[in-house]
Amino acid sequence: MAILRALEMSKDIEEEIYIYSDSRSVLMAIDSLQDSHYIIFKIKNILKQSDNFKLFWIKAHVGKHGNEVADSLAKKATEKECIDHIVPLPRSWIRFKLKESLIENWQSNWNSSRNARFLFGIFSDVSFNRCLGDFYLNQILTTHGAFPIHQGRFFGRQSLCRCGLDEGTVSHCVYGCPRFHSIRERFFPRNFSVLGFIDLIFDRKACVGLKEIVAVLLRDCLDDC
């Protein structure tokens, strides 16, 4: 703040101005390519417009007259009863708060939505860091697409599984349908029946089995067309 004030006070002077600061971190921030703070951004803007300014670092508390005076004035300022200067909020803090609020709203909408409850059962917490873009796995996560129950609900087709034992839900196809017994044997861990979808998705081998099941169901859909 002191550097900014010094620049603002002397920017109309047509001579070389030497500014000394004992804050190495501020001088490094001014020298860096990133504008991490509003004040640093303003300082850089002033420096860009004039070649008259030279900034130097000096060691603190070693008896330099100007530095001692600045210190004593800074101490005096802390004794004031009211604040006469407001420092704007840093951009990083605003960004953090916006992200926090966005996540809260997103989570609240996700909790109360009536859609995608199957997916909610798998991922109840929203996250910016999760991205599952696989075509086959997305059919499982959204329960849309190849599964007979979806085909029945949206396209008036048979919602019963081809095995004839149950509705063609995701749970039936992944855990119970005898048609996929050999796929489960080849790819799933032995205790698959006590594992959740997410455990299977994140198990590399089981994940291949899940995709195989979806691929068979997709072929079924094509056969029915």
Ligand SMILES: [Zn+2]
């Ligand atoms: Zn079946």
